[in-house]
Amino acid sequence: MAATATATPGPKTGVRVHVQRFGTFLSNMIMPNIAAIIAWGLITAFFIPDGFTPNEKIATMVGPTIYYLLPILIAYTGGRIVHGTRGGVVGAMSVMGVIMATSDVLFVGADGGSPMFLGAMIMGPLTAWVVKQLDSLWEGKIKPGFEMLVDNFSAGIAAAAMAIGGMFLLAPVLRKVITWLGDGVDFLVDNDVLPFTSIVIEPAKVMFLNNAINHGVLTPLGIDEAAEQGKSILFLLEANPGPGLGLLLAYTFFGRGLARAAAPGAAIIQFFGGIHEVYFPFVLMKPKMILAPIAGGITGIFLLTIFDAGLRAPAAPGSIFAVYAQTPGxxxxxxxVTLGVFGAAAVSFAVAALLLKTDRSTDEGDLDHATAAMEQMKGKRSIASSVLASRDGEQIRSVVFACDAGMGSSAMGASVLRKKIHDAGHPEVTVVNMAIANLTDSFDLVVTHQDLTDRARLKTPSAIHVSVENFMGSPRYDEIVDLIDQTGAPSGTSATADPVTAGAAGDVLTRDSIVLGGTARSRDEAITEAGRLLVESGAVDASYVDAMQARESSVSTHMGNGLAIPHGTNEAKGAIRRTAISFVRYDEPIDWNGKPAEFVLGIAGAGNDHLALLSRIAEVFTDDQAVARLRAARTPEDVLATLDTVRV
Known part of the structure; x- marks a missing residue:
């Protein structure tokens, strides 16, 4: 593989990775709720007494939204990340204790309360984790008919206890922490040293550590400050697009080679699109260039401080459009704000231009290599690849779809992707599937679920890595085909035969393992229902059902298009007696981590003899007419006939 597909940094270990993952977790709680935060900012800007169009009635939404709704949404999101919808509900309930403890009066905000964003980011996931542990204690041990009773009361009791605990134990601590952090910011402002936070923030951005700083500290404090003062400078410490713009403009005029050619397009995406990471490779390529965004950041914050400027709410993404949209009237x-952004860009440009013009090294830097290094730090594919990286001369000959166990998700994903690639006129490109544990660094391109990409990178650091979420219809598959088209497929070769040959569906899926009216009402119940069919058929030991639940807790087996295929972990293969598949159809789709699952197929793969049927199932679920026949099936024989009709 060419340099663009390699990444020199070693495996991601140590403090940086833990901070990175923590920051990503915080970001995953905040980012889905940015739209609600923006809505609050717009209502505030227009309808409070000092707004553009004051309206007393509409303005009544401002206080309850910032003090109640937004923390509850964040707590729900955090809980849902940890334990699905069930975790989201108990997380939302538990944060009420912290919210109500921020004021000495009944209605929060009337006497100096603080928006409990930090409390929400703690109570939401913590309560969900507690309920998840409780659920695991009696999972499979409740007599049929009592599951709903136990589930509801256990979650309710736990949520109530956590809410009370949060009120009396966590809230007092958080109020002190918020006070200390606020005093710290005031100290920085009063002593004119706030601009120098760029010395930390700009390198942290390039190292992808900014989420922990931005969403863990700056956003909660900024919202608290904006609730009191109508704006906060903290929203612009990290999101200011000026420093990155200046750096990229300097490369546009004074850079060399690929860097100079790529910089103009990157500048447009960074400044107008708000995707700051496109300038990170330009720093990694020449580390001394970090001085430019640091100088620009210091200048921008200094100007913002002089003019007492700030934003009403976070600018996400950090686009100039988002910045102006959140600027008070x-x-x-x-x-x-204008001087803060363009002043930062001017100083960053001047410093970067000076560094580039005085650079006497003959090595112009490898932008492709720097982009790959950046992705290695980030742990997933970056938009910078499509903007910056050259793929000239690369040929993709082998593709592998990898999952945790290699028995379900990867087989179906590989089947769909293989057909797309071969239908596009590249039969010579091999597409196989396997468990991540069995990967070797010999594949040109590796496709994994987005939650498994980090593990796959450790096994195949030289490959191109693509992360997907929807196994059955991911738009990334078309991007892979386009990439193969662009790089050119090797001529004069023939593809390795597909790893399976199609047999009859009844070989691994029997009529006794087909249920056309599932009774489960939740994801976990559906997994248990599909698993019990495998146990009753004698295909697996009872412990395999626990392994199916464990697999789901790490990576979702929802394939897209209404299909989920729960299966055990790689370590649970010893509990499989023979290969088998169970099939359950639900009249009311199951909520599978926020996605509907109408068909749930339990999978136990002892060898490779189930892969042919999985390939056929993948074909079925990309065929609307075949899915309609499964939906209309009245007998197990109808299901088997539909699966036998489609050939791979």
Whole structure:
């Protein structure tokens, strides 16, 4: 593989990775709720007494939204990440204790309360984790008919206890922490040293550590400050697009080679699109260039401080459009924000231009290599690859779809992707599937679920890695085909035969393992229902059902298109007596981590004899007419006939 597909940094270990993952977790709680935060900012800007169009009735939404709704949404999101919808509900309930403890009066905000964003980011996932542990204690031990009773009361009791605990134990601590952090920011402002936070923030951005700083500290404090003062400078410490713009403009005029050619397009995406990571490879390529965004950041914050400028709410993404959209209506704020952004860009440009013009090294730097290194730090594919990386001369000959166990998700994903690649006129490109544990660094391109990409990178550091979420219809598959088209397939070769040959569906799926009216009402119940069919058929030991639940807790087996295929972990293969598949159809789709699952197939693969049927199932679920026949099936024989009709 060419340099673009390699990444020199070693496996991601140590403190940086833990901070990175923690920051990503915080970001995953905040980012889905940015739209609600923006909505609050717009209502505040227009309808409070000092707004553009004051309206007393509409303005009544401002306080309850910032003090109640937004923390509850964040707590729900955090809980849902940990334990699905069930975790989201108990997380949302538990944060009420912290919210109500922020004020000495009944209605929060009337006497100096603080928006409990930090409390939400703690109580939401913590309560969900507690309920998840409780659920695991009696999972499979409740007599039929009592599951709903136990589930509801256990979750309710736990949520109530956590809410009370949060009120009396966590809330007092958080109020002190918020006070200390606020005092720290005031100290930085009063002593004119706030601009120097860029010395930390800009390198942290390039190392992908900014989420922990931004979403863990700056956003909660900024919202608290904006609730009191109508704006906060903290929203622009990290999101200011000026420093990156200046750096990229300097490369546009004074760079060399690929870096100079790629910089103009990157500048447009960074400044107008708000995707700051496109400038990170330009720093990694020449590490001394970090001085430019640091200088620009210091200048921008200094100007913002002089003009007392700030934003109403976070600018996410950090686009100039988002920045102006969150700027308060006062002309002074627009002036201050404009000077803060373009002043930062000017200084960053000047420093970067000086560094580039005085650079006497003959090595112009490898932008492709720097992009790959950046992705290695980030742990997943970056938009910078499509903007910056050259793929000239690369040929993709072998593709592998990898999952945890290699028995279900990867087989179906590989089947869909193989057909797309071969139908596009590249029969010579091999597409196989396997468990991540069995990967070797010999594949040109590796496709994994987005939650498994980090593990796959450790096994195949030289490959191109593509992350997907929807196994059956991911748009990334078309991007892979386009990439193969662009790089050119090797001529004069023939593809390795597909790893399976199609047999009859009844070989691994029997009529006794087909249920056309599933009774489960939740994801976990559906997994248990599909697993019990495998146990009753004698295909697996009872412990395999626990392994199916464990597999789901790490990576979702929802394939897309209404299909889920729960299966055990790689370590649970010893509990499989023979290969088998169970089939359950639900009249009311199951909520599978926020996605509907109408068909649930339990999988136990002892060898490779089930892969042919999985390939056929993948074909079925990309065929609307075949899915309609499964939906209309009245007998197990109808299901088997539909699966036998489609050939791979």
């Amino acid at each position: 006062d002309a002074g704020d627009y002036l201050g």
